[in-house]
Amino acid sequence: MPVDYFTAAAVRAAEAATGDLLTSGALMQRAATGVANVVAAHLVSTGGCYGRGVGLVVGAGDNGGDALFAGALLARRGVSVCAVLLNPERAHPAGLAALRRSGGRVVERLPATMDAVVDGVVGIGGHGPLRESAATVFASVTAPVFAVDLPSGIDADTGVVHDPAVSADVTVTFGVRRNAHLLAAPHCGRVVLIDIGLGDLDGADLRSWTDDEVGRCWPVPGPADDKYTQGVVGVVAGSPRYPGAGVLCTGAAIHATSGLTRYAGSAGAQVLSRFPEVVVSESPQAAGRVQAWIVGPGFGVDDDALARLRTVLAADVPVLVDADGLTMLAAHPELLAARTAATLLTPHAGEFARLAGQPLGPDRLAAVRDLAQRLGVTVLLKGRGTLIAGPEPSTPVIGNDAGSSWAATAGSGDVLAGLAGALLASGRSPVDAAAMAARVHSVAAAIGADDAPLGASRLLGAIPAAITRLRRAAGASVVRQ
Numbered sequence: 001m002p003v004d005y006f007t008a009a010a011v012r013a014a015e016a017a018t019g020d021l022l023t024s025g026a027l028m029q030r031a032a033t034g035v036a037n038v039v040a041a042h043l044v045s046t047g048g049c050y051g052r053g054v055g056l057v058v059g060a061g062d063n064g065g066d067a068l069f070a071g072a073l074l075a076r077r078g079v080s081v082c083a084v085l086l087n088p089e090r091a092h093p094a095g096l097a098a099l100r101r102s103g104g105r106v107v108e109r110l111p112a113t114m115d116a117v118v119d120g121v122v123g124i125g126g127h128g129p130l131r132e133s134a135a136t137v138f139a140s141v142t143a144p145v146f147a148v149d150l151p152s153g154i155d156a157d158t159g160v161v162h163d164p165a166v167s168a169d170v171t172v173t174f175g176v177r178r179n180a181h182l183l184a185a186p187h188c189g190r191v192v193l194i195d196i197g198l199g200d201l202d203g204a205d206l207r208s209w210t211d212d213e214v215g216r217c218w219p220v221p222g223p224a225d226d227k228y229t230q231g232v233v234g235v236v237a238g239s240p241r242y243p244g245a246g247v248l249c250t251g252a253a254i255h256a257t258s259g260l261t262r263y264a265g266s267a268g269a270q271v272l273s274r275f276p277e278v279v280v281s282e283s284p285q286a287a288g289r290v291q292a293w294i295v296g297p298g299f300g301v302d303d304d305a306l307a308r309l310r311t312v313l314a315a316d317v318p319v320l321v322d323a324d325g326l327t328m329l330a331a332h333p334e335l336l337a338a339r340t341a342a343t344l345l346t347p348h349a350g351e352f353a354r355l356a357g358q359p360l361g362p363d364r365l366a367a368v369r370d371l372a373q374r375l376g377v378t379v380l381l382k383g384r385g386t387l388i389a390g391p392e393p394s395t396p397v398i399g400n401d402a403g404s405s406w407a408a409t410a411g412s413g414d415v416l417a418g419l420a421g422a423l424l425a426s427g428r429s430p431v432d433a434a435a436m437a438a439r440v441h442s443v444a445a446a447i448g449a450d451d452a453p454l455g456a457s458r459l460l461g462a463i464p465a466a467i468t469r470l471r472r473a474a475g476a477s478v479v480r481q
């Protein structure tokens with residue numbers, strides 16, 4: 001099952017639909033119990049609960065209420081709990097009374113040494129950055145931070161990280177995940193989902209694939225397959241100035257699937273010297289049949305490149321356009337109008353701005369969805385967090401948090417294009433191909449880096465190990481039985 005993410009409005013509607021559970025405060029009790037259990041588990045794993053110090057930073061809404069009730073539960077387990085109330089008149093009254101009854105204290109500032117700090121400033125009701133009083137408290141915190149629902153200062157729906165905002169080690173959320181948990185993943189730390197009885201929700205805004213789904217769907221040859229039946233991909237990339245883009249993109253396509261890979265362009269000699277299994281030609285017209293094209297990496301933007309882009313986009317097979325291909329497409333959007341098969345665009349933020357005619361802006365989710373719908377194509381927006389939107393408004397955007405930034409290196413995009421293009425040729429839909437490629441790319445970056453900076457060649461070399469890891473996560477054997 002994919003992991004779904006929801007907007008604050010969807011969460012509120014689901015909470016309201018529980019009726020009595022919401023109005024009686026039962027949901028808040030369940031949420032607070034979840035927070036207390038997660039903090040207690042941390043304390044136990046680092047020496048025990050009794051006599052340890054936990055600070056609460058408490059805002060004016062129900063997020064603060066969760067923190068206060070959680071603090072009361074911790075105090076009953078022998079934890080020394082003190083709370084800073086950012087807005088004492090509006091602190092959740094029942095939560096504050098519970099904390100006091102359990103022996104928790106209200107303080108002006110947190111003690112210098114704490115074992116954990118709970119961020120209960122704001123949750124899904126928060127707007128804008130952390131206010132100064134809260135920012136001052138967090139500025140001197142060195143203990144692990146446990147965010148209630150969301151790190152405060154991060155927008156629940158867009159994942160925009162305002163300045164200042166809390167950066168959490170652990171985020172404890174309730175019922176369903178919020179968009180920000182994926183869109184601002186590096187600030188949320190480990191996200192723990194507590195069941196508070198909301199049931200299953202439909203209508204996710206955002207979705208991510210699990211490792212085992214990617215592994216399960218990865219195309220591998222079956223008993224009746226040959227090099228043609230698995231999909232032939234054609235790579236139109238590289239130029240006299242940038243032959244390496246052609247090599248990297250073609251190499252990634254070769255590693256992604258077992259079908260045939262064609263290369264059409266000026267870097268044929270370099271490609272062949274590294275990958276003799278590639279069938280090389282000078283131009284896309286001279287290449288044989290393919291089931292998908294990749295066009296654009298290291299390609300240049302001259303008349304010859306434009307002519308090749310036109311040829312490829314006129315073909316009735318899926319096409320992935322990347323890099324220089326996107327720059328030319330931004331100047332010639334009419335090339336998309338005559339497309340008869342699916343198109344996948346893979347821009348970084350700068351290329352995205354050229355295509356959209358305006359800067360990306362902070363709301364990446366809305367931007368990628370709008371551009372895909374406007375152009376009638378699938379768009380993969382690159383970054384630490386990759387977002388993939390298809391042209392249909394009804395389908396959720398797919399997100400992939402890379403989990404690290406090792407892939408921020410020259411040539412990394414060429415590798416991604418090769419992976420996704422090969423998957424297109426294998427018959428995967430543009431959204432699926434993009435989602436699977438993004439995940440394998442990020443796993444390959446982590447494996448290839450092994451905690452030290454890597455170049456795109458090593459990223460490329462780590463693709464087989466990444467696919468193996470994902471297939472094993474799915475319980476698949478390396479070769480289909």
Ligand SMILES: NC(=O)C1=CN([C@@H]2O[C@H](COP(=O)(O)OP(=O)(O)OC[C@H]3O[C@@H](n4cnc5c(N)ncnc54)[C@H](O)[C@@H]3O)[C@@H](O)[C@H]2O)[C@@H](O)CC1
Pocket residue numbers: 015022027028029031032059060061062063064066121122123124125126127128129130131148149150153174196
């Ligand atoms: N509704 C429910 O049934 C449940 C809600 N829960 C908790 O309730 C939270 C939502 O509570 P609320 O709707 O009261 O909203 P919040 O507590 O998230 O925030 C609203 C309050 O914060 C203030 N505020 C907004 N932005 C701010 C900023 N940048 N700095 C400082 N103050 C700011 C607002 O003026 C308002 O007083 C959830 O995130 C979750 O933690 C949980 O108890 C689970 C059940």
Ligand SMILES: [K+]
Pocket residue numbers: 063119120121122123147148149150151152
């Ligand atoms: K919070």
